Each structure stands twice: as structure tokens, then as C-alpha cells.
Amino acid sequence: MPYKTKQELPDAVKDNLPSHAQDIFKEAFNSAWDEYKDKDDRRGNDSREEVAFKVAWAAVKEKYHKNADGKWVKS
Template sequence: MPYKDLNDLPEPVREHLPKHAQEIYRAAYNSAWDEYGQVEERASRVAWSAVKRKYEKDESSGQWKPKD
């Protein structure tokens, strides 16, 4: 199911990603949902891949930060 709003995102995404990263996740997920035949697992993988291009998880704090 595509996400209309950031509040609709899965709880782990909302709790751990900064707002901009959530926006990236939502846009990539929705695009992949349409492009790859409405397969939730695949759309989620695409979304996380898009987030990881711009953000990285700080291993010491566990927080997601923009890449340099």
C-alpha cells in the first residue's frame, strides 16, 4: 500500500529516521510500489536503499545522519 503521509509510515521508520529521510523513504516506496507491481517487500527494499544513499546509521549512537 502506498503511503499518503509521513504519519502512515511504519513505526520503525517514523521513530528512527529524520524527517527528510522519511520523505525519501515514502517517495521511493510509493514509486517502487507502482513500478514493481505492488509488492510490499520489494518496495520496502527500494525505499531503504534510497535512504541509505543519503543517510548512514551512526553505529555508536544508532541515529541516522546525513552522509558527508
């Protein structure tokens, strides 16, 4: 279920990540959704959606981190 807009992202993403981080999440999720559509391309028993979420969060964490107040900020 790729996301067409940031407004479609899960609340946990929309409510916590800055706008640019949401863009990163959306693009990484959609790319992983396409890349890992075949079960043979995934490790273990993770679903396509689980893999896409892991990839998306990893992409966000390359550019952002949580500060001492628990807010996501650019690294």
C-alpha cells in the same frame, strides 16, 4: 499500500529516521510500489511490498547512514 503522508509510515521508519529521510523513504516506496506491481517485474518470490521496502531503504541509505550512536544522520 502506498503512503499518502509520513504519519502513515511504519513506526520503525517514523521513530528512527529524520524527517527528510522519511520523505525519501515514502517517495521511494510509493514509486517502487507502482513500478513493481506486476510479479514479472520482480526478482525471486518477493512480494510487491517486500520489494518496495527494499527500494525505500536503499534510497534512504544513499543519503543517510547510522552513526556510532545508532542514529540516522546525513552522509
